[in-house]
Amino acid sequence: MALRRTRSPGIRRLMGLLAAGLLVAAVTGVVKLGEPHVPTLNLLVLYLLAVLPIAVFWGTPLAVVTAVLSVWTYAYLFVAPLHSVLVADAENAIGLGVFLVTAVVVGELASRLRRAALVAKRLSDEQSALRRVATQVARGVPPAVLFTAVTEEVGRLCDADLARMERYEPDGMVTGVAAWSRVPAHLAVGERFELDGLSVARDVRDSGGLVRLESFAGASGAIAREAQALGIRSSIGCPIKVGGRLWGVIAASTTSDTPFPANTEAQIAGFTELVATAIENAEARAELMASRARVVVTADRTRRQIERNLHDGAQQRLVSLAMRLQTTQAKVPSELVELSSELDQLAGGLTDALDELRETARGIHPAILAEGGLSPALKALARRSAIPVQLALRAEPRLSERLEVSAYYFVSEALTNAAKHSHASLLTVSTNIVGGVLHVQIHDDGQGGADFTRGTGLLGLRDRVEALGGRVTLDSPRGLGTTLMAEFPLTDS
Ligand SMILES: Nc1ncnc2c1ncn2[C@@H]1O[C@H](COP(=O)(O)OP(=O)(O)O)[C@@H](O)[C@H]1O
Ligand SMILES: [Mg+2]
Known part of the structure; x- marks a missing residue:
């Protein structure tokens, strides 16, 4: 990809010709300067300086044109008869012929090298992009974050102007879940679309496979209208399949007249597999959470x-x-x-x-919990404890029953553990609500050494808290007491 594809091929060719003309003129100037001092045939080789850059950036055909132009200019200006493209002397004619062949061969080699370098760079870009995404999948980043990252990687890698990820809904609509564009544009993320007109999403759904749309001109439907408004010329799409079912689609679009190269769909496909893995992981996690909660x-x-x-x-x-x-x-x-x-x-x-x-x-099941809520129930627990308990309870509103019960059992098990294992002289129990999270903490000044793996009580607590989307931390260094803390999100419980 010598230049961005957003330029049309016609303009690109014209720019190539212009560059060729300028380069040939510049070299001619140099040859003219050298003419009095060196046999001019020796200077012919300088025209390679014009042919090579053209071969590298515009390919062989234009390099041939440049080589011919060079020979023509040289013959016209420096070879007898002057001011004519005819060449009288055989030695000169052979010299020009040799130069022409050399220039074409060297030009072709250079443009091949350039293409190979581009392919290698593309491959390595693709590998690094896939690696970045795979790392995020392995880290278990939230799906929404991953969707955005993948959409951007796909957009950049395909040299697209726009990339989108959409999810198929059971009711036949699609939701935009992530979007990226090279230039700032309003892109409907989170919005739902009908699949009524022409769109990559619809074609992918109907075919279940890769899709290429060469034009949106005159097409109807919400997505086609959006494409027209953004000046999109062509799009490609790749299905995202999760566990065999069609989940969504990644689409890349360009405003350029030049369509995407043939291997672009294959490039995108590598990403869809990673996305599918991430979705499967997230769904499995959500299912696990739900079943724990049940x-x-x-x-x-x-x-x-x-x-x-x-x-x-x-x-x-x-x-x-x-x-x-x-x-x-x-x-x-x-x-x-x-x-x-x-x-x-x-x-x-x-x-x-x-x-x-x-x-x-x-x-x-403590009846007082249902009657009075968490604080009175914890006070009752503290009163019955064999080791004195200091309370620092935040006057909380009534919480959901699941939450109150879980927080209660959390404290109850911690107090039982302290009595059984800690040899502590004082316990503290505190509750607090900060930023929509209920914090419950139990500390004892005993011998420490509590360990999730040595019993079932602490593990059961962790299951219980995590089932509510919360988190347990245990800090129990030997000889320095034990702190057990739970954080319960107040939402979704
Ligand atoms: N407050 C504590 N102080 C010291 N050790 C503790 C404390 N709580 C738990 N432990 C240690 O951690 C282990 C695991 O606790 P737990 O899972 O509740 O099992 P258990 O049924 O033995 O109470 C206990 O067997 C005990 O050795
Ligand atoms: Mg226990």
Whole structure:
């Protein structure tokens, strides 16, 4: 690609001719200067200086024209008979012939070298662009970022004026997901289009394969109108297939009269595979998140159900048994001391059983959480802790149930761990909401050494938090206590 394709071939050829003329004139000037001192035939070789650049930048045909022009000018100005293109002397004629052949051969070699260099550069540009995109895919950047990056890489690599990525919607429309243009232009990203007229997206959808549109002239439809408004002459498109289904399309367009080279579609195809991989990864991640969230929600619902069953069933029955026992105790004549003390013992046992049941129910699902929200539930947890707990709770609004339950269990497990493993003397629990994120932190001043891989409690917590799109960090250096922190995004939960 010697010059940008946006120039039309006619103009390019004209510029080549002009350059050839100027170069030949310049060399002729030099030959004229040298003429008094050197046999002019020796200076003929200087015209290679005109032929070579033309061969490199405009190719062999124009180089031949330049060589002929050089010989013609030389013969006209410097070879007897002067001011005629005729050549009288045989030696001169042979010299000119040899020069002409040499110039053409050298010109052809130079233009081939130039083409080979261009192909090599193109290949290496393509490889680096693919590598950049692959790195981003491997890093798992958000799809929207990747789409923009790929669209720009494709646009630049194909030397296009415009590149777009579009996604097919189930309702038959397309959405622009990324766009790039060489010159600033309003490009509809995020907008939905009908596929009613001529467009790359429609042809790709209908054919399922690569598409080349040579002209938008006179075409109808929203996308064709946009193309006309931007002065697009031709476009190519490449399908993006994800898991066998057609997901979207990458299109490159040019305002130049010269169509894209034949291998351009193949170049784009390399990128569509990377995009497909990124989309597959993102979809798999989203599915995993959703299924984790479902597992957590189902487990929480089951726990709440068990707590309710205990509360409404066994607990109620024990309470009414205790009340009947009290009534019975009241009826026992005072002389039946032994019976009376046995009933007292029974009553005490019943109360213990009831307390234990309440405690169990609370462990399964704390009713106070549903009634009062996170802060009161955490205060209740702190009161029951064997190690003193300092609270720094942000007065938060009521959060979603999933979030409150998860934050509660997070603190509950951390406090249990501290009691079991830390030998700490003081615990602190803090909550805060900053920038739409709920931060929950538990610190103990114990021995440290907590580790996700040594049990199931911390891992379960991490699953629970990540299922809500959050993040857990654990900092537990030996001898320096343990800090466990969770960040829950308040949105999408
Ligand atoms: N606060 C803590 N202080 C010291 N060690 C801890 C603390 N929390 C957890 N650990 C260590 O990390 C391991 C993993 O914790 P966890 O996954 O909750 O499992 P476990 O069922 O043993 O509590 C524990 O077995 C314990 O060795
Ligand atoms: Mg534990």
